[in-house]
Amino acid sequence: MKVSVSLPEADVAVLRRFAAAHPEVSGLSGAVQAAVRALRDRELVAEYDLAVDEWAGSGHADDWDAVAADGLTSRP
Template sequence: MTVGKISVSLEEPLLDFLSHYQETHRVRSKSEVIAQALTLLRERELETQYAEALAEWRANGEGDLWESVIADGLSEGSDAAR
């Protein structure tokens, strides 16, 4: 993995929190704490995007189309339908 280097300026309360979090959670470096925080932000962004895509999928009727074919060829009594 390629690693880049940046310079970040933070207000004192955030710097204090960063140091406290690193110490109490035994994280190797402040960079790792920031990487963990960015990973959480990326996951939250993806959750929002997935929720929006699902809402759009349902709103335009694609969900109804899928429901109409989801069990094609399967009867309720077959093992594959379970």
């Protein structure tokens, strides 16, 4: 999908520097894609943090801790 955006020159300069410093990134489009992935990852981390906080406050954390290691002798 093709999208057109308007950005301040300072933001474009950041994207160009990023693209130049990361050869695996394909120009400005690749730099924008990397920025969107980073934003998505950041939001996902925040959602996980919220879910863990809700779970920890639910009273079920102690139940899970009591059985979390059942049947496991080591990590792969």
